[in-house]
Amino acid sequence: MKKLRSKWGRWEWMIGIVLIISLYWWSIRGIPLVPIQKSAGQVSASILHGMFNPDWSYIYNGSGEDLVSQLVITLAIAFLGTFISAIISVPFSFLAAQTNSRWFHPRATIGKLLLTAIRAFPEVILAIMFIKAVGPGSFAGVLAVGFHSVGMLGKLFSESIEAMDHRAELAIKATGGTKLQRFWLATLPAILPAFLSATLYRFEISVRSASILGIVGAGGVGTPLMFALQTRDWSKTGVILLGIVLMVILIDGLSSYLRRRLH
Amino acid sequence: MTAETVLEFQHVSKRYRNGVLGLDDINFSVPKGQFVAVVGLSGAGKSTLLNSVNRMIEITNGSVLVNGQDVTKVRGRKLRHMRRQIGMIFQGFNLVERATVQKNVLAGRTGYYPTWKTLLGWYSTQDQALAVEQLKKVNLVQKLYQRADQLSGGQKQRVAIARTLMQDPTLVLADEPVASLDPKTSTGVMRDLYNLKKYEKITVLVNLHSVELALKYADRIIGLRDGRIVYDRAADQSNQAELQEIYEHGKE
Numbered sequence: 001m002k003k004l005r006s007k008w009g010r011w012e013w014m015i016g017i018v019l020i021i022s023l024y025w026w027s028i029r030g031i032p033l034v035p036i037q038k039s040a041g042q043v044s045a046s047i048l049h050g051m052f053n054p055d056w057s058y059i060y061n062g063s064g065e066d067l068v069s070q071l072v073i074t075l076a077i078a079f080l081g082t083f084i085s086a087i088i089s090v091p092f093s094f095l096a097a098q099t100n101s102r103w104f105h106p107r108a109t110i111g112k113l114l115l116t117a118i119r120a121f122p123e124v125i126l127a128i129m130f131i132k133a134v135g136p137g138s139f140a141g142v143l144a145v146g147f148h149s150v151g152m153l154g155k156l157f158s159e160s161i162e163a164m165d166h167r168a169e170l171a172i173k174a175t176g177g178t179k180l181q182r183f184w185l186a187t188l189p190a191i192l193p194a195f196l197s198a199t200l201y202r203f204e205i206s207v208r209s210a211s212i213l214g215i216v217g218a219g220g221v222g223t224p225l226m227f228a229l230q231t232r233d234w235s236k237t238g239v240i241l242l243g244i245v246l247m248v249i250l251i252d253g254l255s256s257y258l259r260r261r262l263h
Numbered sequence: 264m265t266a267e268t269v270l271e272f273q274h275v276s277k278r279y280r281n282g283v284l285g286l287d288d289i290n291f292s293v294p295k296g297q298f299v300a301v302v303g304l305s306g307a308g309k310s311t312l313l314n315s316v317n318r319m320i321e322i323t324n325g326s327v328l329v330n331g332q333d334v335t336k337v338r339g340r341k342l343r344h345m346r347r348q349i350g351m352i353f354q355g356f357n358l359v360e361r362a363t364v365q366k367n368v369l370a371g372r373t374g375y376y377p378t379w380k381t382l383l384g385w386y387s388t389q390d391q392a393l394a395v396e397q398l399k400k401v402n403l404v405q406k407l408y409q410r411a412d413q414l415s416g417g418q419k420q421r422v423a424i425a426r427t428l429m430q431d432p433t434l435v436l437a438d439e440p441v442a443s444l445d446p447k448t449s450t451g452v453m454r455d456l457y458n459l460k461k462y463e464k465i466t467v468l469v470n471l472h473s474v475e476l477a478l479k480y481a482d483r484i485i486g487l488r489d490g491r492i493v494y495d496r497a498a499d500q501s502n503q504a505e506l507q508e509i510y511e512h513g514k515e
Contacts, residue, residue: 171357171423174317175430176347176374181381185370189361 050234051241058239065224067243074220075247077138077213078206081145086199088150093157111158119151123209127218138219145206145213153202160194193262200255207251211244268292268331269434269466270316275325277311277490285311286322287490293483295433298460298467300481300498302474303509308490309470313436316468317349318342330433347374350427350465352437352456356419360412364403364422367411368394371429390429397425400462401455417448424455428463435459437469441476449473453480474506 060068096111127144134140168186177185214222221244228236271292277285286308293299301309314320316327318334326333329349337345350371358367369386372393376386398404401421411419420440427435437456441449457480459465471477477484477498484501486494486509494509 165360167353167355167357168359170319171351171353171426172370172373174319174346174349174351175371175426176343176345177381178343178378180378181373181376184382185373186359189359193361 047234050236051238053235054239054242055233055235056239058236059243067221067224067240070214070221070224070240071243071247073138074210074214074222075207075251077141077145077218077220078203078210081142081210082149082153082199082203082206084142084146085149085153085202086195088146089153089157090195092150092154093161096154096158097161098158099162108158112155115151115154115158117151118147119155121148121151123148123213124216127213127216131217136217136219141210141213141218141220144218145210148209149202149206152205153198156198156202157191157195160191160198164190164194197259197262200259204248204252204255208248211248267295269295269297269329270468271328272312273326273328275315275327276323277308277315277320278323284490286315289325289490289492291485291492291495293466293468295466296460296464298457298480298482299469299485300477300483301468301470301485301487302472302477302494302506303487305472307487309487310438311490312487313438313468313470316434316436317346317351319351343374347430348433350430350432350435352420352423352427352435352440352469354439354442356416356423358411358419358422358426361410363408363410364398364406364414365391365394365408367422368397368425368429371397371426374430394425394429397428398422400428400458401425415448416444417451420444420448420452421455424452424459428459432465434466434468437467439470439472442472449476456480474503477506478503 058067060066063069092111092115096108096115098105098108098112123144126147127140130140130143130147134143164187168190169182172182172186210220210222211225212222214220214224215226217223221240225237225240225244227233228240272289275286275289279285289312301312303309311320315322316329316334322335326335328334329345332345334342334345359370362370369390372386372390373381380386395404395407398407401424403418403421403425406414406418406422411422414422435456440456441452444452453476456467456469460467469481478501481498483497484494484506485492486506488509494506
């Protein structure tokens with residue numbers, strides 16, 4: 001019986017491989033041939049040249065339109081957005097936390113659905129919507145980051161609530177503590193480090209997405225990046241990208257250092 | 264017996280939501296200062312019995328009297344005041360792992376403080392001195408400012424005992440206090456529990472797996488099987504063979 005099944009298993013394998021190969025063959029045949037433009041080599045060379053010869057004078061010139069100022073604005077958007085969403089996420093996370101293992105749990109289901117709905121809106125779409133509401137600029141960026149982060153932070157927070165150790169709570173209950181005393185003395189110390197860690201992690205992601213939001217006009221370093229790309233100012237593009245990479249590396253390093261210290 | 268009764272079970276039954284009878288017509292009373300060990304198989308109802316005393320679990324029928332007051336009748340503030348005179352020791356120590364030993368011990372005083380004072384972290388100087396005193400009793404005063412998660416299992420359980428002492432309890436319930444400790448540490452913790460009775464005149468009700476520990480420390484041994492009391496005798500009149508009987512004929 002066992003031998004028979006393994007024989008059939010080999011056949012399954014072969015059929016699978018044949019199917020995959022024929023699928024590839026069929027789809028590759030359907031690709032229209034696009035001729036590469038004659039100037040392609042030249043354009044690529046000039047982009048590369050610009051990238052590796054950054055426009056250093058753009059880094060700082062005191063006008064407030066320079067790279068450092070724009071990066072600071074980007075950081076500020078990410079920071080404020082994450083900070084706001086961390087506060088809003090707390091009630092959402094308690095709503096979405098499934099605190100028993102019963103199949104029917106309307107409160108948690110509603111909470112989880114809400115968070116998923118919030119998460120489903122990409123930041124760029126939110127930024128465009130908020131620009132229509134409050135006008136272009138950093139404030140729209142803050143709102144987009146803040147709104148979108150609630151979806152992720154609320155989920156991460158609620159998961160840490162679900163995974164928390166309830167034993168200390170029981171002990172405080174047994175000493176005659178009120179619900180609020182239980183929450184303050186036992187629940188909070190158990191979940192706060194996880195909340196802070198998730199918030200820092202979200203901050204890393206927010207910094208990256210805040211760099212992009214400027215492309216649609218929501219403030220930050222994305223706006224000069226878009227202008228530089230549209231005017232084919234490759235050396236300016238190069239220095240902006242370099243600045244973003246440096247900022248992201250620094251923030252990631254700082255955030256993971258802080259998160260390690262939280263334990 | 265002339266001594267006053269601290270704990271009394273009157274026809275106590277507990278039926279779980281799934282229909283299982285956890286406790287079946289339990290009747291017994293414990294005089295002040297007695298050290299009672301409750302033994303039996305897992306699932307015999309030991310934990311249910313203990314947890315019904317301070318209403319961590321609600322019973323279905325009967326009444327439990329602590330110092331003459333029916334705990335099944337009280338609610339709200341009265342229930343909390345009832346709980347604060349009953350100490351509880353858990354198998355898993357149940358400390359706030361990220362807080363210092365001092366904070367954990369002071370938490371035993373929670374029932375005596377209004378909520379707003381707890382939120383501000385205001386403990387009286389008296390209570391802070393008391394916390395040091397209680398830690399001295401369990402030989403852990405040198406750990407006062409250490410975080411609880413840095414302690415060993417035995418040390419954690421002794422911090423839990425100090426926390427319970429802060430409540431100034433008349434009765435201490437200990438639910439498998441040494442089940443997650445090695446034999447040597449177990450002896451130390453059992454001695455600390457025994458000292459509650461010896462020096463503080465506190466009544467102690469302790470669930471134990473080990474018949475040896477029960478015989479060594481308890482004044483009286485109660486045996487549970489399938490939610491019923493099948494054995495109740497002074498420890499010095501008990502012997503190992505009779506006690507082993509409790510563990511047999513149990514429902515699988």
